[in-house]
Amino acid sequence: MGDRTLTLPDGRVLAYSDVGPADAPVAMYFHGAPSSRLDLRVGGIDEQLAARGIRVVSPDRPGYGGSSPQPARAMSDWARDVDVLADHLGIDRFAVFGVSSGGPYAVAVAALLGHRVNGCGVIAGVTDMAWVPAWEDYDEAEVALMRTGSEDEAIAWCQHRFGFDGAGLLSGGTYELSDADLALFDDEAMATGFMATTMEALRQGVVGFAQDIWLQGRPWTFDPASIVAPCHVLHGEADTIVPVRHARHTAAVIPGASLVTLPGHGHLSIITEVPSLVQLLVTAT
Numbered sequence: 001m002g003d004r005t006l007t008l009p010d011g012r013v014l015a016y017s018d019v020g021p022a023d024a025p026v027a028m029y030f031h032g033a034p035s036s037r038l039d040l041r042v043g044g045i046d047e048q049l050a051a052r053g054i055r056v057v058s059p060d061r062p063g064y065g066g067s068s069p070q071p072a073r074a075m076s077d078w079a080r081d082v083d084v085l086a087d088h089l090g091i092d093r094f095a096v097f098g099v100s101s102g103g104p105y106a107v108a109v110a111a112l113l114g115h116r117v118n119g120c121g122v123i124a125g126v127t128d129m130a131w132v133p134a135w136e137d138y139d140e141a142e143v144a145l146m147r148t149g150s151e152d153e154a155i156a157w158c159q160h161r162f163g164f165d166g167a168g169l170l171s172g173g174t175y176e177l178s179d180a181d182l183a184l185f186d187d188e189a190m191a192t193g194f195m196a197t198t199m200e201a202l203r204q205g206v207v208g209f210a211q212d213i214w215l216q217g218r219p220w221t222f223d224p225a226s227i228v229a230p231c232h233v234l235h236g237e238a239d240t241i242v243p244v245r246h247a248r249h250t251a252a253v254i255p256g257a258s259l260v261t262l263p264g265h266g267h268l269s270i271i272t273e274v275p276s277l278v279q280l281l282v283t284a285t
Contacts, residue, residue: 003037005066006088014081015066018089019046020055025282026091027119028082028109029058032100033216034169034201034209036065039099040274042193048275054282057094059085061105063208064201071211072151076221078105079112086116095229095281097121099271100242101216104128107250110229111222119281120231120254123274124239124267127246128253130219137243139175145210146217154214158206166206170198178238178266194268224253231257234277236265 006014017037027049031039037058040046049056061078062070070077086094096117098106103125110120127134135143141161148154162168185191201209231254235247244261251259262270 006085008081008084012062012068012070013066014059014068014085016057016059016085017046018055018057020050021053022055024053024055026055026057026094027278027282028086028094028096029056030096030098030102030105030109031058031061031064031197031201032102033212034064034166034198035100036060036197036200038065038193038197038200039271042197042271043190045271045274049278052275052279054278056278057085057089057091061208061212063204063211065203069204069208069211073211073215074221075104075108075215075218076112079109082109083113083116092116093118095119095121095278097123097274097278097281098125099123099274100267101126101212103250104216104220107224107227107254108220108222110227110231111224114226114228117229120227120229121277121281122231122233122247122250123277124235124242124270125233125246125250126216126242127249128220128224129217131249133245134249136245139241142213145213148214151211151214155207155210158210162206164205166202166209169202169206169209170195176240177268178236178240180236180238180264180269181240181266184268224250225255227254230281232277232280233257233259234270234273235261236267236270237261237263238265239267239270241267
């Protein structure tokens with residue numbers, strides 16, 4: 001248990017965290033951007049889940065933390081990596097949940113690995129950017145990045161804007177946080193945790209973030225209507241980074257998905273709701 005790595009069939013390294021009882025129900029967590037497998041250490045969320053009898057496996061996406069880059073990847077490629085990881089760990093069935101930019105990856109895995117996924121959670125998640133209203137009121141810098149003409153152009157844009165090492169993102173980038181989000185940073189441990197997961201995300205520089213956000217702007221190449229597992233979509237009504245309309249659209253395109261919007265919660269503060277949501281996911285399976 002703890003931080004581990006796995007060599008994938010194509011030779012890439014996949015870094016992941018594995019916390020909780022070995023024989024417990026499993027939830028796979030997909031982090032935001034720029035972030036990493038360390039996300040759930042913020043506020044001791046991984047320990048809270050372990051105390052509830054839940055095992056959480058949190059992999060770094062390509063180019064983040066300890067995971068090798070994967071140029072020209074598709075979002076559907078992530079499902080193959082997760083499939084290999086689950087086999088490696090001897091896990092047959094599991095729930096998935098993703099926060100922010102990790103939300104679409106949870107949807108992708110639930111759609112493409114329906115025979116293994118028994119619950120799906122999307123928290124403050126980005127929706128399919130092929131839906132035109134998704135671009136409204138979205139962060140201007142990310143819009144500019146997603147609208148670059150190619151992955152290479154996106155990397156060059158990010159290196160110019162945030163530095164090759166991504167240091168410009170450590171100061172918050174261009175994001176405007178809600179009052180609920182800003183209040184989290186009054187807690188020194190929470191502030192330290194957020195900084196730690198962001199620094200780990202940028203360990204290899206800004207390229208992983210650039211590739212991830214550029215890909216986020218491409219239309220989904222999987223069908224959310226094929227999801228058969230119960231799906232819960234959770235979003236803060238005070239989210240100033242990913243507008244709440246994203247949650248409404250995601251819930252609308254997944255059959256039977258539940259939607260809960262929480263007044264007062266912002267983009268980051270909603271992470272405090274993770275233990276309850278994950279408990280719901282694994283209990284329903």
